[in-house]
Amino acid sequence: MIVYMPNNPIPNLEFTISHEDAQSDARRASFKLPHGTLQTPMFMPVGTYGTVKALTPKDLKDAKAQIILGNTFHLWLRPGLDVIKQFGGLHQFMGWDQPILTDSGGFQVFSLGALRKISEEGVTFASPVNGDKLFMSPEVSMEIQAGLNSDIAMQFDECTPFETGGIPTPEKTVRESLEMSLRWGARSLSRFRELETGNALFGIVQGGMYEHLRDASLAQIAEQGFDGTAIGGLSVGEPKPDFERVLAHIGPKLPKNKPRYLMGVGTPEDLVYGVSKGIDMFDCVMPTRNARNGWLFTRFGDLKIRNASYKTDNRPLDPTCGCYACKNFSRAYLHHLQKVGEILGAQLNSIHNIHYYLNLMSEIRESLEKNNFSDFVKQFHHNRAVGTMEITP
Amino acid sequence: MIVYMPNNPIPNLEFTISHEDAQSDARRASFKLPHGTLQTPMFMPVGTYGTVKALTPKDLKDAKAQIILGNTFHLWLRPGLDVIKQFGGLHQFMGWDQPILTDSGGFQVFSLGALRKISEEGVTFASPVNGDKLFMSPEVSMEIQAGLNSDIAMQFDECTPFETGGIPTPEKTVRESLEMSLRWGARSLSRFRELETGNALFGIVQGGMYEHLRDASLAQIAEQGFDGTAIGGLSVGEPKPDFERVLAHIGPKLPKNKPRYLMGVGTPEDLVYGVSKGIDMFDCVMPTRNARNGWLFTRFGDLKIRNASYKTDNRPLDPTCGCYACKNFSRAYLHHLQKVGEILGAQLNSIHNIHYYLNLMSEIRESLEKNNFSDFVKQFHHNRAVGTMEITP
Numbered sequence: 001m002i003v004y005m006p007n008n009p010i011p012n013l014e015f016t017i018s019h020e021d022a023q024s025d026a027r028r029a030s031f032k033l034p035h036g037t038l039q040t041p042m043f044m045p046v047g048t049y050g051t052v053k054a055l056t057p058k059d060l061k062d063a064k065a066q067i068i069l070g071n072t073f074h075l076w077l078r079p080g081l082d083v084i085k086q087f088g089g090l091h092q093f094m095g096w097d098q099p100i101l102t103d104s105g106g107f108q109v110f111s112l113g114a115l116r117k118i119s120e121e122g123v124t125f126a127s128p129v130n131g132d133k134l135f136m137s138p139e140v141s142m143e144i145q146a147g148l149n150s151d152i153a154m155q156f157d158e159c160t161p162f163e164t165g166g167i168p169t170p171e172k173t174v175r176e177s178l179e180m181s182l183r184w185g186a187r188s189l190s191r192f193r194e195l196e197t198g199n200a201l202f203g204i205v206q207g208g209m210y211e212h213l214r215d216a217s218l219a220q221i222a223e224q225g226f227d228g229t230a231i232g233g234l235s236v237g238e239p240k241p242d243f244e245r246v247l248a249h250i251g252p253k254l255p256k257n258k259p260r261y262l263m264g265v266g267t268p269e270d271l272v273y274g275v276s277k278g279i280d281m282f283d284c285v286m287p288t289r290n291a292r293n294g295w296l297f298t299r300f301g302d303l304k305i306r307n308a309s310y311k312t313d314n315r316p317l318d319p320t321c322g323c324y325a326c327k328n329f330s331r332a333y334l335h336h337l338q339k340v341g342e343i344l345g346a347q348l349n350s351i352h353n354i355h356y357y358l359n360l361m362s363e364i365r366e367s368l369e370k371n372n373f374s375d376f377v378k379q380f381h382h383n384r385a386v387g388t389m390e391i392t393p
Numbered sequence: 394m395i396v397y398m399p400n401n402p403i404p405n406l407e408f409t410i411s412h413e414d415a416q417s418d419a420r421r422a423s424f425k426l427p428h429g430t431l432q433t434p435m436f437m438p439v440g441t442y443g444t445v446k447a448l449t450p451k452d453l454k455d456a457k458a459q460i461i462l463g464n465t466f467h468l469w470l471r472p473g474l475d476v477i478k479q480f481g482g483l484h485q486f487m488g489w490d491q492p493i494l495t496d497s498g499g500f501q502v503f504s505l506g507a508l509r510k511i512s513e514e515g516v517t518f519a520s521p522v523n524g525d526k527l528f529m530s531p532e533v534s535m536e537i538q539a540g541l542n543s544d545i546a547m548q549f550d551e552c553t554p555f556e557t558g559g560i561p562t563p564e565k566t567v568r569e570s571l572e573m574s575l576r577w578g579a580r581s582l583s584r585f586r587e588l589e590t591g592n593a594l595f596g597i598v599q600g601g602m603y604e605h606l607r608d609a610s611l612a613q614i615a616e617q618g619f620d621g622t623a624i625g626g627l628s629v630g631e632p633k634p635d636f637e638r639v640l641a642h643i644g645p646k647l648p649k650n651k652p653r654y655l656m657g658v659g660t661p662e663d664l665v666y667g668v669s670k671g672i673d674m675f676d677c678v679m680p681t682r683n684a685r686n687g688w689l690f691t692r693f694g695d696l697k698i699r700n701a702s703y704k705t706d707n708r709p710l711d712p713t714c715g716c717y718a719c720k721n722f723s724r725a726y727l728h729h730l731q732k733v734g735e736i737l738g739a740q741l742n743s744i745h746n747i748h749y750y751l752n753l754m755s756e757i758r759e760s761l762e763k764n765n766f767s768d769f770v771k772q773f774h775h776n777r778a779v780g781t782m783e784i785t786p
Contacts, residue, residue: 051730051737057721079704079729086705087725095721311472312479324451328488332480336472337444343739344444 013200013227015259021373025252025278028368031228031259033151034198035091035099036066040259040280041364043271043357044069044101045288049078050094053288054343054350057096062324063355064362067098067151069283072144073105073136077129081147089149101283102150103263104141104188107159118158120180138187146195153197154230155188157181157204162237174208178217181206189224200227202261205250208233209242214250228259231279235265244273251277268297268360272380275364276373287357291349294338297356300386303331305349309389310335319391323355324348406593406620408652414766418645418671421761424621424652426544427591428484428492429459433652433673434757436664436750437462437494438681442471443487446681447736447743450489455717456748457755460491460544462676465537466498466529470522474540482542494676495543496656497534497581500552511551513573531580539588546590547623548581550574550597555630567601571610574599575617582617593620595654598643601626602635607643621652624672628658637666644670661690661753665773668757669766680750684742687731690749693779696724698742702782703728712784716748717741 019028031038045052045060047068052060060068070090075081079093087093090100109116109123116125122137138156145153160177161169185203192201203226207213221229231250234243247262251274254260261281262274271282287297294305298318303310305317313331325334325348337345360380367376412421424431438445438453440461445453453461463483468474472486480486483493502509502516509518515530531549538546553570554562578596585594596619600606614622624643627636640655644667647653654674655667664675680690687698691711696703698710706724718727718741730738753773760769 049729049733049735050726051735054736054740056717056737056740058717074733078733079725083705083725083729087707087723093723093726093729095726312476314480324449328450330480330486332472332476333443333486333488336442336476336486340442340471342442342444343447343736344449346736347447347449347740 015228015257017256019368019371021276021368022371023374024276026275026364026368026373027278027280028365029259029280031280033067033099033200035097035151038066038099038259038281039365041271041275041368042066042281042361044281044283045354045357046071046283046285047094047096048074048285050075050084050090052350052354054292054346055288055354057094059324059347059351060096060354061098063351063358065098065354065358068096068100070094070100070102070148070150071105071108072102072141072148073108075102075148076105076144077127081144085147089147091149099151100148101152102145102148102154104154104156105136105144106141106156109136110158120183122156138184139191142188142191142195142201146192146197146199149197150199152200152202152228153192155181155185155201155203155226157184157206157232159236160206160208160233162209162233169208171208171210171213174206174210174213175216178206178208178213182217182220185221185226186224189226202226202228202230202259204230204232204263205254206233207250209238209246211246211249214246215253218250218253222255226258228261228281229254230261230263232263234262235270235284243270247274247277247279251279254278268357268384269381271357271360272364272377276377282361287353288350291353292346294345294349296334296349297353298388299356299383300388300391301384303388305331305334305338307335315391317352318356318388321352321355321359323352325352325355408621408650410649412761412764414669414761415764416767417669419668419757419761419766420671420673421758422652422673424673426460426492426593428490428544431459431492431652431674432758434664434668434761435459435674435754437674437676438747438750439464439676439678440487440489441467441678443468443477443483445743445747447685447739448681448747450487452717452740452744453489453747454491456744456751458491458747458751461489461493463487463493463495463541463543464498464501465495465534465541466501468495468541469498469537470520474537478540482540484542492544493541494545495538495541495547497547497549498529498537499534499549502529503551513576515549531577532584535581535584535588535594539585539590539592542590543592545593545595545621546585548574548578548594548596548619550577550599550625552629553599553601553626555602555626562601564603564606567599567603567606568609571599571601571606575610575613578614578619579617582619595619595621595623595652597623597625597656598647599626600643602631602639604639604642607639608646611643611646615648619651621654621674622647623654623656625656627655628663628677636663640667640670640672644672647671661750661777662774664750664753665757665770669770675754680746681743684746685739687738687742689727689742690746691781692749692776693781693784694777696781698724698727698731700728708784710745711749711781714745714748714752716745718745718748 014032141156203221407425596614
């Protein structure tokens with residue numbers, strides 16, 4: 001067992017690797033945070049507005065969620081930092097007593113397109129809620145995240161798009177963007193340490209689809225003394241071979257003694273691939289967003305519950321799943337709820353998809369503990385190819 | 394204690410009155426049904442499409458729901474009787490193992506307005522889902538309700554509207570309508586007994602705002618041998634004094650030895666008034682529909698959670714309420730969820746309102762057992778007038 005103490009001057013963060021896979025870069029670790037210790041590799045459900053959509057905190061605990069993600073930008077606008085600060089932070093406001101990670105808000109600010117103006121100092125933009133002129137910078141982002149009191153804050157950066165003006169973003173643009181992100185990272189870290197929250201701050205490696213730019217970004221991020229390292233700018237529309245090429249190149253190079261976080265990823269297959277490349281943490285809206293649209297993930301492949309073939313199907317979504325939806329309801333009932341647009345459909349589908357994602361990560365951790373991760377991966381792909389209509393109850 | 398055996402040839406229904414209020418017509422009773430015994434007076438959450446909107450069966454059990462209502466018309470169209478029959482009934486299809494009451498479908502058919510054509514035989518109409526030409530009659534309604542296997546079925550009738558053509562519905566129209574309903578009631582009963590479901594069938598007293606027509610309707614309904622008696626055609630847009638006048642007139646006259654059900658009612662105040670007039674059972678979409686719109690019922694009055702005064706209010710909705718929403722979240726959080734349109738807002742608000750309604754009925758039952766119902770009513774009105782902003786945590 002290898003225990004690493006991070007650079008954070010407040011000694012409540014601790015990253016411990018207990019198992020390393022012999023045939024890949026996968027590792028089984030734990031990460032101690034103010035509101036609890038994470039067991040990795042693991043997945044973080046996304047709770048944009050201080051709620052993982054259609055799930056109660058109790059549903060999340062039933063699914064064994066360890067940590068959830070909050071969106072700084074959205075929470076800053078609504079309900080506003082003043083409100084959340086009155087409650088002593090996001091945990092108390094939303095009734096979630098386990099760890100929280102917040103993004104920097106940068107991704108959403110840049111998504112505003114024509115509504116925002118970028119300078120070295122930061123980004124000026126019009127609030128999409130009420131048109132107010134607002135300013136976001138590394139310092140502002142750190143102050144908001146400190147106010148939210150998230151266990152893990154993220155540096156303010158620019159997430160380089162895969163395409164710019166209809167063509168893959170040129171190397172020069174990517175380089176300039178990552179260099180600004182590096183300067184913003186240093187400012188983020190400096191301000192964050194001043195705030196003395198006792199929480200963790202992660203740096204973000206950018207560099208688009210260019211391996212040498214990823215290396216250049218990583219070299220500086222690794223030096224700056226963050227408490228963990230994230231990969232940004234993947235799963236942003238690039239073809240799957242590019243995603244895997246860049247991840248295979250940079251994942252295993254991230255500092256070994258700190259948690260590694262692949263932002264905004266992805267499908268079950270992406271998660272398994274990411275783990276094999278040394279990633280410890282993932283987040284994605286996919287399980288909850290797809291759930292609301294009736295796209296359900298199972299051990300035996302994906303299932304679009306609106307499909308007429310499920311109209312009288314009395315089997316559970318996945319007979320091997322222990323979630324409330326699978327234990328109590330049939331595909332036919334979930335099909336019906338989706339067809340008539342009932343809220344309960346969104347609830348049960350979300351309960352299932354989140355359970356599936358979290359259980360997948362739990363099985364990955366178990367396989368790493370038992371030193372049979374590569375067997376697990378083979379079985380995982382085999383099962384996923386079976387098809388949900390073929391399984392017997 | 395008075396035990397009544399109903400007329401149903403299958404001896405699994407039993408209505409027992411344990412307490413009668415000395416100062417009103419209120420009574421405390423129990424009603425044995427195939428899927429469980431109801432403690433009355435009580436309220437039935439409405440589950441239109443085989444789900445009480447935004448609530449899981451587990452949420453309903455946590456709130457101590459005894460029985461829920463399903464809408465025959467809606468379920469007949471979607472998912473269709475063929476689907477539900479394959480599961481052996483609505484209980485199994487929706488994962489609810491306690492009693493279910495279904496309406497006859499008549500109310501929804503008549504609401505189709507120009508899309509339907511009424512004759513003595515029944516109603517021909519175009520499906521609002523796919524335009525199919527459909528036919529509903531007393532016999533068809535009984536066959537559907539038998540297929541749903543609801544513990545309590547309702548006779549097919551016409552719910553006389555309060556207004557016709559912009560004026561209060563004339564006496565002649567009301568009389569003709571209730572007479573057809575009586576003939577349909579006899580046909581309903583005849584077909585229902587043939588089906589030998591072992592479930593209960595309730596007759597419905599109509600007669601609009603005319604006391605003598607209510608009496609005429611009741612006289613025949615009481616003779617026909619239903620297992621329970623309902624009042625229809627109240628809370629259909631009439632002024633509150635008319636509602637109370639008709640209910641005060643007819644409620645206490647309903648057969649004493651059978652359960653009494655006031656359909657589609659109402660506010661907490663309406664429920665308390667109804668109990669005092671001898672009503673045992675109520676249903677209404679109000680707690681769940683209002684919940685989704687942010688209208689919350691509490692012991693200390695109603696609360697519109699979108700109101701800006703709740704933006705930073707860290708108190709629970711109702712400090713005396715034991716529901717999951719009140720035990721874990723603040724008004725400020727619920728205000729936020731409502732403002733940003735999160736599904737969790739609908740869930741938590743629905744959990745609270747249903748809990749409030751069911752707990753109110755539980756307190757009414759307790760007061761009847763302790764012979765202090767009239768004191769309870771005084772305290773109820775006093776509390777409701779306090780106002781939610783005045784209460785201290």
